[in-house]
Amino acid sequence: MSKSIDSLRHELSKLRTGRASTGLVDNLRVNYYGNETPLSQVATVSVADARTLTITPWEKTMVAAVEKAIYGSDLGLTPNTAGQVIRINLPALTEERRKEMSKHVHGEGENAKVAIRNVRRDAMQAVKELLKSRSITEDEERRTEDEIQKLTDRFVKDVDSVVKAKEDELMAI
Template sequence: MLNEIKKDAQARMAKSVESLRHDLTKVRTGRASTALVDHLRVNYYGSDMPLTQVASVTVSDARSLTITPWEKQMVAAVEKAILASDLGLTPNTAGTTIRINLPALTEERRRELTKLVHSEGESAKVAIRNIRRDANQQAKDLLKEKAISEDDERRFETEVQKITDDAIKDVDEVVKAKEQELMAV
């Protein structure tokens, strides 16, 4: 019973770390990446579709992305989605090809993005701590039902704390790596 709770907590903590990694791919660094526009949704004949399903997105060089819609009439809709996004980028259209040039990040913008990365990391840590709390509460409930002994419960809490410490260390490493990537000029 306790092993199942521990495995579940460990899996959920790993998902939290992976979710943080995924969320941080959207944070713009100095280099172009297709992950910057992966979350964009485009109005495709009345329904919102992910950009990657209506166009091909490629990195043409270190500072620009090229988006080629599969249908000519989708060019305007893709441009509209880019302009409406929180990216703060302006698309340049030439025929059916849309180019997005990424300007170099200023020092001030890098610091703002670093603060954003830290806040995302803190959110992930809070989620991990909540998972720990839930697992410990389940163990306490088992103790009240007399399904486990107090020693088992203490041992379990120690093991869950070790798993939590490992997950928080992973979050710190992810945040530190992204911060270094942001501050590299």
Template sequence: MINEIKQDAQARMAKSIEALRHNLVKVRTGRASTGLVDSIRVSAYGSEVPLSQVAAVSVSDARSLVIQPWDKGMVGPIEKAILGSDLGLTPNTAGTTIRLNLPPLTEERRRELAKVVAGEGEDAKVAIRNIRRDANQKVKDLLKEKQISEDDVRRAEDEIQKITDKAIKDVDEVVKAKEQELMAV
């Protein structure tokens, strides 16, 4: 029973770290990445769809993305979606090809983005601590039901704390790597 609780906590913490990695892909660094436009939704065929479902997105060089719609009637809606996004980029259109040029980041903007990255890391840590709290509560519930002893509870809480410490260390490493990527000129 205790092993199941620990495995569940560990799996949920791993998902929190993966979610952090996914969220950090959207944070713009000096390099172009197709992950930057993953969150853009385009009004197409009467509904909002992800950009990747109406166009091919590729990296042409370190500072530009190329978007090629599969339907040439989608060029306007894609441009509108990019302009309406929080990326702060202006699309350049040549025929049916849309190019996004990423200007170099200023020192001030890099610092702002580093704060955003740190905030995302803190959110992940809070989620991990909540998972720890839930796991500890489940262990205490087992004690109340007299299925385990107090020694088992202490041992389980120590093991859950070790799992938590490792997950928080992983979050710190992910955040540090992203901040280094951001600050590299």
């Protein structure tokens, strides 16, 4: 269940919230001498200010490849190159885009809740199997099912809090 929450946090870290974050380009892959290589392995990515990312390739020849990868991505960003430094200015999000991203955040939260419920279902099934094989008593079965439900409820609340925090971050101007 905790892996579901970790996965949710990872997915939500990729969303652009109007503030610059290096996580925005973490999944970007660059053609490095014929191999698709993660951007972090060919350049230094840093946050210059609240709305600017700075990418500094380690080799001068990689500037064009990094630019091409940024243009080819579905991030909708435009790089500005000055010598060997690539700057990406993040435009402010429109209200419509914020609401659209908020819906996406809710969808990711629901996916995490489904994953948590699937874990609960598997655990409940395992408890029933133990009861059938007479490894545990009916009292132990009820107690264990109650504990599993309490854990599930706690993790669902955690998902709700992660989604709420991301939503607040999205709606902040």
